[in-house]
Amino acid sequence: MRLCELRQKEIINTCTCKSLGCPIDLEFDCATGRINSLIVPGPGKFCSFLGRENEYIIPWNCICQIGDDIILVEIKEEKCFHKEHLL
Numbered sequence: 001m002r003l004c005e006l007r008q009k010e011i012i013n014t015c016t017c018k019s020l021g022c023p024i025d026l027e028f029d030c031a032t033g034r035i036n037s038l039i040v041p042g043p044g045k046f047c048s049f050l051g052r053e054n055e056y057i058i059p060w061n062c063i064c065q066i067g068d069d070i071i072l073v074e075i076k077e078e079k080c081f082h083k084e085h086l087l
Helices: none
Strands: 010-013 018-021 025-028 035-041 054-059 063-066 070-073 081-083
Touching: 018 035, 018 054
Parallel strands: 010 070
Antiparallel strands: 010 018, 025 035, 035 054, 054 081, 063 070
C-alpha cells in the first residue's frame, strides 16, 4: 500500500464510533523503517475556516484493521490529541 492510498482512507475510532478524518502524514523510525504513527489533522477552529492548530497522533499499534475505505483504530482520543506549538 502506498502513502497516497493510505491518505484517502477515513479513520474511525471504534471506542466512540467517531470519524477522526483522513491521515495527512505518518511518522516512521529511520533506523528500522517501521511506521510509528499516523498523523491526522484535528478539528478546525471556527467552522474549519481559520485553519488547525491541533492534530491526532495515532500510534501504529492502535490500528485494528485497514480496509478498502476505512482504517479502524481503538484509542482514547484525549491521549492522542496534541496541540502544535506555535512560535
